[in-house]
Amino acid sequence: MAKKKDENTEAKILEAAKQVFQAKGMAGARMQEIADKAGINKAMLHYYFRSKQLLFEAVFSNAFSLLAPQLNAVLNDDSTIEEKIKNFTANYISFIVDHPYIPNFIIQELNRNPDFILKLKDNPSFPNIEKFKKQVDEEIENGSLKPISAEQLFINIMALNVFPFVAKPLIMALTNTDDEDYKQLMEDRKSEVANFIINSIKTT
Structure with a gap:
């Protein structure tokens, strides 16, 4: 069950990041905005992806x-x-x-x-x-x-x-x-x- 939850969270992060990067590009995107769109806190986002570059x-x-x-x-x-x-x-x-x-x-x-x-x-x-x-x-x-x-x-x-x-x-x-x-x-x-x-x- 935990594995499924982790996969779902990662999928939400990637979908949120895709939307933000598409709209604002790498330079204009902010990790906080991506976290907000994914419905998680920034610490959780950094747990999955240590940097904006890795997420991009x-x-x-x-x-x-x-x-x-x-x-x-x-x-x-x-x-x-x-x-x-x-x-x-x-x-x-x-x-x-x-x-x-x-x-x-x-x-x-x-x-x-x-x-x-x-x-x-x-x-x-x-x-x-x-x-x-x-x-x-x-x-x-x-x-x-x-x-x-x-x-x-x-x-x-x-x-x-x-x-x-x-x-x-x-x-x-x-x-x-x-x-x-x-x-x-x-x-x-x-x-x-x-x-x-x-x-x-x-x-x-």
Whole structure:
């Protein structure tokens, strides 16, 4: 029973910290505010996480660990490059619609602490694009894809999928859309982005 209580308390802390860090960033967040939001005292918060940095890293790692395995699975399955682009785009957009805080949260931490990504790379689920690169080279060689660097193709896929979520307020202002319209735009992008990229690289 005690173990369950401890797990519940830690989960409440991480959820409260996620909300505060998302709203105020690492610099603006205060441990007291996180403790208050989690419904515990500050001493209890420090018992679970000795510092704000350790708490931030825990929240960030959790956020990244939700997304990374899905992306890695798509990159390393046996589907074609065309299928990978479609699946990667559909999976990413569906996931971020359900977890909208993640893109800005990850970019915020990478900008603040670029070396932290080195810790994440040790995780087995960290996305590995080696198979993707090999497939791109093979499909270029057999004539089904136009010549393109696999790295550049991957960056194109990431950029077209990530940017609309990172820049949501700007996108909504420029397109004069409300939340419902924006959700529909993102749903439409599952096919729009995939088709745009595929049409740009396919030879026929």
